[in-house]
Amino acid sequence: MDNSKGFLGHPKPLLSLSFVELWERFSYYGIRPMLILFMSLAIADGGFGFSPEVASSIYGIFAGSLYLAALPGGYLADKVFGQKNATLIGAIIIAFGNFLLASSCFLGNKVFFVGLLFIVLGTGLFKTCASVMVGMLYPKGDSKRDSGFTIFYMGINIGSFIAPIICGAVKEKYGYHLGFAISGVGMLISTLLYYFHTLPEFKKYANHHKFESGFDTPQGDKRKPILYLSMSLFLIAFISFLAFFEFININPVYIAKNMIIGIIVISILYFLYLYFLAGLSNKDRKKLIIFIMLFIASAFFWSCFEQKPTSFNLFAKHYTNHTILGYEFPIEWFQSINPFTIIIFAPIISYFWIYMARKNREIDSFVKFSLGLILSALAFFIMYLAAKLVISTNSSVSPIYLISCFWVLSIAELCLSPVGLSIMSQIAPSKISSSVMGLWFVSVSLGNVVAGIVGGKVKADNVAQLPDIFMQFIIALIIVASVILISRKWVLKLLKD
Template sequence: MENKDILRLDQDFFGHPKPLQGLFLTELWERFSYYGIRPLLILYMTAMISQGGLGLDRANAAAIVGLFAGCIYLFTLVGGWLSDHWLGQERAVWYGSIIIALGHLSIALTAWGSSVFFYLGLVFLVIGSGLFKTCISVIVGTLYQAQDQRRDAGFSIFYMGINLGAFFAPLITGALLKNYGWHIGFGIGGVGMLVSLLIFRGLAMPQVARLRADFPLPQPAANSKQIRSIKRGVMLATLALITAIWSVYQGWVIIQPIAIIEYFALFIVAVVMSYFAYLFLFKGLNRTEKYRLILCFILFVAATLFWAVFEQQPTSLNLFAQDYTNRSIGSFEIPTVWFQSINAIFIIIFSPIAAWVWMTLARRQREPSYLAKFSLALVFAALGFAIMILAAQQVLNHGGLVSPFWLISCLLMMTFGELCLSPVGLSAMTKLAPKGLGGQMMGIWFTASAVGNLVAGWIGGHVSGNQLNQLPPLFSKCVMILLIGAVILALLRKPMLRLMQQQTEQG
């Protein structure tokens, strides 16, 4: 492609390729659907049956939320593999969108049927999101060449679209929940997913198709025989899933969420480590690709630590807002769910600033490395939890409700950390992934969120009247682990940069 054509494309969407526009809007509405129901889950499950809820205890409800979110991110690994070997990125996003919409429909049917529709809807959301999340991020990455300095800024813009959806969704669902009940609050998420589906089909896919001749998207690597084997595997997995759901529904198998969540995280970590070892030893990667793979693994570990703290927003921080935060402004009581919009509005405010900072530093050849940015993210997360230690201690010492500024300050620190890690991590995985493994490496990236959500779900069950005294020491351990992780990343930065530079020069 000639330089003049590249310049023309760069002027189409805030100095970025035009397909970023359709992908931005698609992700915005998909995230609206997700964040529209996510904060309601633990509140709905712990509400008394007489209040329209499921009447579960907090520990089990928090564990289910952790399992749900964790499985979403874990399934991105499967979604990435299917897209790389069978579906392709665009079809994976399209089918994922349809399955997510079915999940919202199933949850909405809970109002007229048994709770099985609620859990079935969660399963659909897991499968659909696993296909959707990995592949739409990979498509964004393919809009930029490997050395394009706008890559991190482009992902920051894309990330702002995510947070526009995350900002408006809790505000709308919170208001609907207060005035009309649980199921209208859940239903608005389904509307958002339908909008996302239509935007992707009518706007994003045509924009990407027009660019395909000049910037080809990765295509499935399997031949027809392999694809037939994959289809058979998918059919068998579907039958196994149906059998498992039916067994639970009939009471033949008893699910214990707390017991599952305590071991599932360790299992996932073991699987990911084995997967990295397989790629490193048996995939035929050259030395440069192996060093990049090592860097991907280090970023995975750091991201896992970060998300274990950050993803406590829908569980422990959500319950802290409900039980121990003063939400009254005169005669008006702020809905608990509205606190879930605080992080998103901070992202909207500071995301353009972060994009400008990274681009400015890049032009001056002073942009921090991926490890430096991740180290800074862990420090910010530690500061956020240090604030929550003080807030919990104030409740224990003085009783009553605390100012909402404790939560707001905590979320501000975690937002700064998120901006140093999440969009940067998306960019890093698309850039560092070995050829033909883009979807799978993006799945690995989201698997870090899976482990983080599982840990966050386990911690969330400790926020109750008779267990509040456990929070300060528990949060203190989180702060110490985050700071240790930040120090290790800082120490690894120079050795990894030196190795990467050496291999690039030799290559």
């Protein structure tokens, strides 16, 4: 009997890793819906008084940087720290950043942005390693791999579900800063759980199955990565110093727009480095070609999906009725619809994938990926109808539009995001697995920055533009899904060869 098997026959560390990610996501999704609302809140009410464009652009920069940091974070995990230490260090830094947000009411508003910076740096180390560690648990070709990542994703969404409800309720009663503090408590729980439970369990499983990894021991020479790390931290500290003491004036909207170009250039250069200079075999290089196609599709998806905390959040504030039986519930509660749907449907869809495989009618990952894009287009069509109704009636619409949109987006996410992680864990060469996973999260970064720019257009005086904005997303998603479906046979043949 294999005592290393745990939940539903999956490797035992899967459940523990899911709980670690659950509390890390609680931390992030607790602060996420509050950021734009807090920054656009009037100064007299304790906020920054920023316009929707500025607040949304700052959020886009933050969220984009959060995932962009996964690129150097994955590199450092591979070359310097190993997954074990990178995850622990990242968790501690994230927790510190959360408590800086909470303490900004005492230490000044500038500390708030320092807290955001710490969360970015910590997440860069933490984010890739958790997904890589899940991938390590499954041998290549294991039919339970997609199902395992879906279970992992369900754990993430339990944290995402309870965070807006708890933090939003605390914010309504005690203010934004205590809401930020509750998020920090969630990150502390994640850190302690990882150190005292997940680490021993994962090591035991690795020794039992004798698989090789960079979990405990980094791959390669540390000297150059440490030099790069030192130079980068010095540059970040220098720019932060100039901004903190107002020696330079930072325009968030301008930065967000140029950040898109920067992310694209960095992604291309890093891909070329991996392709030509990472010492890969011809077989591994072919896999990277597949990666580029999915990277582009992922960026389109996340630029749409991340409208939830930006344009959809502002749509909820300006154009949606959020009163039930006389009770005006916190706007943040809309953000719990997505994870709640995933909690309910993740095991159902996970079982459906396995059921189809057992019947020899397995739906390949690229069809699942395309289905996610098509469903996202449907979600935006719902918002297109909602915006049209606001224009025609000149009044707020029923919350059923946002609820329906979030539900469809959630099913789309289940078809695309965990499957995308699973594909990456399969095609990523072992010697640069964290680096490839980091580059994958850059596509999420790009989507978040675009979402921040678009989100700022949703304000009380420009509802007439919303139908056109939503229709542009619909057209883009359908085009990208069509390209993947058309090239699917070629990609599967390339992987088989």
